[in-house]
Amino acid sequence: MIYGIFAVMKLRKIVADNIRGYRNNMGISQEGLALDSGVDRAYVGRIERFEFSVSLDILEKLAKTMKIEPHLLLIKDSYKKARI
16 A cells, blocks of 8 residues: 555656656746646646646646647656657
């Protein structure tokens, strides 16, 4: 059971790092990403600090705004390999 908690935290951090990385690669602020995605800016900040688990619906909205496939947000450091 303890492994499960750490696995969730690790995946949450991977998603957070990728959202921040793709957003930075695009040169947009948290506020810009939030506005374009229809998501609250504070919520985007909390996702990036991996305080919250993101729903699939929000993940899809953020990915669409960043013009990437949602599954890329689940792959460790995928933003480093991206061509934007």
